[in-house]
Amino acid sequence: MVSGFGDDALTPRGQRTQQLIRVLNRDWEVELIAMPARDHRGGSGASGRSLARSLASRAVQELLFDRWEPWARQRFGRWRPQADAAVLVVAPWSPAAIASRRLREQGIPYVIDAGDPWAVGLRNRPHTIAGRRSLRAEAPIWEGAAGAILTTPQQAQRMSSIYPQLPIMSRPNGYEIPDGAPRPEAQEGERGGSQLRLAHFGVLYAARLDVVPFLTRLQQSGNWDSVRFDQYGGDPDGMLNAAPPGVEVANHGAIPWPEVMARTSQFDSVVVLGNELGELLPSKAVQYLTLPVPRIAVTDTERDDALTDFARSHSAWLAVSPTDPDAGQLVADHVRRDWTAAELDPPAGDAWPAVAEELGGFVSRCVAGGSPDRLKPAR
Numbered sequence: 001m002v003s004g005f006g007d008d009a010l011t012p013r014g015q016r017t018q019q020l021i022r023v024l025n026r027d028w029e030v031e032l033i034a035m036p037a038r039d040h041r042g043g044s045g046a047s048g049r050s051l052a053r054s055l056a057s058r059a060v061q062e063l064l065f066d067r068w069e070p071w072a073r074q075r076f077g078r079w080r081p082q083a084d085a086a087v088l089v090v091a092p093w094s095p096a097a098i099a100s101r102r103l104r105e106q107g108i109p110y111v112i113d114a115g116d117p118w119a120v121g122l123r124n125r126p127h128t129i130a131g132r133r134s135l136r137a138e139a140p141i142w143e144g145a146a147g148a149i150l151t152t153p154q155q156a157q158r159m160s161s162i163y164p165q166l167p168i169m170s171r172p173n174g175y176e177i178p179d180g181a182p183r184p185e186a187q188e189g190e191r192g193g194s195q196l197r198l199a200h201f202g203v204l205y206a207a208r209l210d211v212v213p214f215l216t217r218l219q220q221s222g223n224w225d226s227v228r229f230d231q232y233g234g235d236p237d238g239m240l241n242a243a244p245p246g247v248e249v250a251n252h253g254a255i256p257w258p259e260v261m262a263r264t265s266q267f268d269s270v271v272v273l274g275n276e277l278g279e280l281l282p283s284k285a286v287q288y289l290t291l292p293v294p295r296i297a298v299t300d301t302e303r304d305d306a307l308t309d310f311a312r313s314h315s316a317w318l319a320v321s322p323t324d325p326d327a328g329q330l331v332a333d334h335v336r337r338d339w340t341a342a343e344l345d346p347p348a349g350d351a352w353p354a355v356a357e358e359l360g361g362f363v364s365r366c367v368a369g370g371s372p373d374r375l376k377p378a379r
Contacts, residue, residue, distance in 0.1 A: 001030055004090070004091070005017070005089075005091075006034035008034075012283040013090070020356060031083070066094050068095065071094075072097070073094075076098040076099045081099075081106055087110065090114050091114075093138070096112065112148050113359070116155070117150070117158065142159065147362065147363070149171060152279055153309070154304055154305075154306050156170040158279065171358055172285075173283050174286065176257075176287070177261075177346075196223070196227045196228070197268045198267060198269055199232065199263075203236070204273070208274070208275060208276070209274050209298060211229075212239065212244075217324065218247075219247050223328050224332075226248060228250065229243070229249050231250065234251075257287065261291065269296050269334065273298050278299075278300060278304060279306055290346050296334065299321070307319070318334040
């Protein structure tokens with residue numbers, strides 16, 4: 001198993017890797033190849049960045065697949081894998097791009113598990129050297145795969161239209177309730193008093209939709225005297241600086257999930273922000289199922305949107321556009337409803353044990369019987 005972040009259980013890809021290994025280990029002897037922690041945990045932007053650092057960062061953006069390509073080339077450049085099958089968990093893509101070529105040379109079948117297709121099929125491809133290199137490198141990965149796992153039906157539909165013969169499964173991450181973290185009881189009594197209390201867990205950054213228009217709609221609705229938005233995890237781009245009067249913003253650092261669960265009863269609802277690219281599902285949405293309060297997906301509900309579909313297929317969720325003129329009333333009705341414990345409980349089928357069984361079963365079926373006809377050693 002090649003997974004750049006496979007040893008980091010704090011990342012969604014790392015969690016997925018560890019869960020897959022747990023299931024596959026029953027029938028396979030699994031070797032994990034992951035990047036050393038020092039190669040992927042360091043930040044990229046210290047203050048007072050030097051000219052040399054700035055030039056290096058620009059070179060990565062314009063020339064390399066990603067900033068991990070040098071490590072991947074050193075690790076897999078002369079790799080001669082000895083295995084019956086392989087799984088490539090991405091992102092990052094550079095380890096998969098280089099390792100998959102070696103697997104094809106040896107005729108070893110592999111399944112690619114991608115949180116997000118790299119460049120194939122995207123309408124807005126980057127026009128840099130790196131973008132063109134990425135597109136050339138990604139196509140052979142899919143063409144040579146014995147199977148593919150994606151996280152949303154939207155992604156699966158896009159890729160199946162390009163590779164109709166490729167077996168594809170769509171499955172997001174599962175949720176996990178940490179050991180020793182008792183599930184808190186839902187707050188009793190009617191929610192939504194004179195102040196609406198919302199919380200968001202995770203970093204706010206440009207790939208997410210802007211939450212400020214949504215907060216403005218809530219404040220202008222007149223359903224509450226004030227709106228409080230607690231942000232846990234950072235707002236490096238200052239997106240919340242534009243919050244209107246009447247909206248109180250409280251910034252906090254990231255906290256472990258057991259503490260998230262313990263604090264949740266302080267809030268009327270928790271918020272997940274959709275992505276600019278609608279086919280992506282924020283990984284936190286699944287983990288939010290473990291919180292005993294109503295959940296709000298702020299996303300573009302008018303498009304083919306993965307987060308909208310997820311919210312509408314699960315209990316105690318509201319999917320609402322950030323600019324919906326009725327957002328205030330929709331949220332008021334949502335948080336003031338007397339939700340039952342059964343409605344707020346997470347579905348067992350979305351827990352990691354069930355999800356991992358599905359993923360592991362798909363991998364085994366795809367690679368059973370050895371290399372498919374279309375998988376030929378590279379010449």
